[in-house]
Amino acid sequence: MTDLAGPVADNSELRTDVSERRAVTSHAPVGKVVVLVNPMSGGVGANAAAEATELLAGFACVSEVLLLDGESMDRTIEEALEGRPDLLVVLAGDGTARAVASRAGPDGPLVAPLPGGTMNMLPKALYGTTDWKAALTAILSDGEPRYVSGGEVEGHAFYCAAILGAPALWAPAREALRGGKLKLALTHARRAWRRAFSGRIRFDLDGGPRQRAEALVLISPMISRALDEPIGLEAAIMNPHAASDAFRLAAHALFDDWRLDPSVKTQAARRIRIAARSRVPAVLDGEPLMLQHDTVITFRPKAFRALAPRPPATEVAI
Template sequence: MKNLWFITNPGSGSSTVEKCEALMAIFADHSLTVVGRTIFPEDQLPNRAMLETADVDAVVLFAGDGTINAAICALDDWDGAILILPGGTMNLLAKALHGDADPAAIIRAMHEHHERIALSFVAAADHRAFVGLILGPAASWVHARELVRAGRLRGLGRAIRHAWARTFGRGIRIGGAPGLPSGAQAVLVTPDGDSLQLAAIDARDWRSIAQLGWDWLTGDWVAATSVTEVRATSVHVLNDKPVLALFDGEPQQLPPGIPITGAQTAARFISTLSSE
């Protein structure tokens, strides 16, 4: 492996401009050549033709979940390797592939040992979620969360009031998942091989709603309230109108009745964890 294409998003959790430049120096120290670079969303993501023309061996993603998702989907028809570095807030994919190692340690470890593995994902219509899909009225907190992350207080109060009102409204109903409570405020769907793990949050009183909203703003919302977990192979939304759905944090409108299933990618993601 020699030629890299480096995709970053300086607006993500921890992939600052300074850290991106430090990684460029580490690549050079390990005789890795960056033949192309994308600063997303300023630049358009590369496609298969661009990578093949540049003779790219691996694409390096140093960004948050949303950018990583967009890049993986854009390169679905390219068969090269993909290296995911922890550049977001929670970095769940990077942890699954490399443990708690930092970007510099991951690059060093890649020279000593690595393998290409497949990743599981949640699929619904044309959308994919590699970390998780969030359904339900509590997904409305995403707008307030993004304002907090960006440090933009203007409009935050209005976003919180809107999310609060939506969370107290009609909940989400999911078909195909026996045991999941009807009318939950949020359902987190995560991939597990070719099946799905579902966690439903059912918050009914104002104190639970406030706690749910706070945990949305600060990150770890699933751990805060009563959670019911079930497994399924295929589920769908029973509500009679499209619902807000967050695919790795990116909002989409998901029509009712669309099958939500689990699937796996090809073995193209670099893992530095020992298989022993």
Template sequence: MTDNLSPDLDRRPAGTPSIRRIAAIVNEAGGSVGAGAADEMRTILSAFTGDAEVVSVGPGEIVAALRAAVDTNPDLLITLAGDGTARLAAELCGADGPLFAPLAGGTMNMLPYALYGRGKWQDALESALKAGRIRAAPGGSVAGRQFYVAAILGAPALWAPAREAVRHGKLMLALMRARRALALSFKSKLRFELDGGRTSKAEAVAFVSPLMTAACAGEAYMEAVALDPRHAADAFRIGFTSLFGDWRSDPAVRSHCCKAAHVAARQAIPCLLDGELCRLDRDVDVAFVSNAFYALVGPDAPPAAADAAKL
């Protein structure tokens, strides 16, 4: 396999990980990808190794393609797709699987921006391949399902479809979805306990990875954010800022640091996992995971938000 490596890899700084086999999944229909991205990916990878497989997929083919790629046991898995694909790929890699490089190919790109900044995906990839380092990425789990950016439990999670409708210019659809989210508010509160403490109530609870927040010192905790609107005006304000701003700064929000939580409700709990909407049981456990997966990042990668706060 060494004969397949380019001189660029041979001259990488000492201590950088050995990358021989690479698998890449490209969704050219992604929010910021476009036609020709798979061929561009092949060109970049061919300069670093002769053992790289790049698969271009459509939306209905992503899950199967990701599972097949991980099953080949590559040294590095690359995705160029949206947030949902990045979340699933990170979960499949886990702490024991291949290194993972989620490149920005969606509309929000929360995990890629946290790991690589907001530059071009081509630059991020070349930097990681030439002089990459391994970074342990924290995250969490909700009812056994992984998240790496944030999990929002409760009715305000339903504002996400309205946000996406606004993002795509479908204002009437956004209004309809916003009305639905508001109609489901105030019907019942979530009950939650943080680290085995007393039971509290809130309209929703968000759990945020240290990759994204500097609110909790170090990477040993996730941030728990309780959203508790008292009336419709508060709900509208939180819903609006969840579309366009920092909802954690809203006066109807309370923030805590924790490693574990228990959340319960009278009915199934809507949940937003790294931008993907799903429904959970009425009773779920949330846990912080310090080494959720291992990312390959370049030497100029931004620090985690928690680390940046110390600089």
């Protein structure tokens, strides 16, 4: 039986004729690349490791592909970080990508969280595509380092958005439905509906006055349409008139012009304290979890460094 958590290939011996290999981006020192692949993740596929090995062999760098599995995933990630690569590529689910970015931190290697999950919120925000081979080719050819800001709560990081409050209860129903588990999806949906307005969350922003809302959405500067600089998380305070309106607003928070809705108020905040009578349902970058009934969310202006596409050159009018 093959050990899934281990090296698949090292291309340092492949294509020794450097003239046949493409130059790596000149905007960052990328001489050693490690790719972490979870072939069991929904958006990866069984051939991803071999495809990554072949793609990297075409670039003038030393690379290694490591497979992840549930039992030894943490150990493999730690070993990859201890190897001090210049670039750590993640082709796995959304939760794994967030975990690797969090462990790398602002002083660790560059991280490239490629689209390999179901929602791919962070990869889409960074690369604008769900084609991981296109994204990897683009950043290896001409990518540049970029600090990514985000938030942290109870040891969990998020880099796109957090939904807090009753609307987050719909996330398990959505995931069960996506997996074809209709009975489980119905059970979760009923639970979400019953709890939709059973209790509002209380919160304060940067130590300001205590407020109450049906839901609170925290959006990172990377995808916020209201923040031009990483000065904090965009806090969207939602007080819709009906449960269906609350879910609609939360579900489309990242894509629609929902800030014009009269039930929504926004402002930037660096420290958010939330409280409720019971544990608080939350969704962090698409992943559902339950938070303590009294907890603090902190803004991280430089959470980790990503290798991201260079922005297009701006033409200067003459």
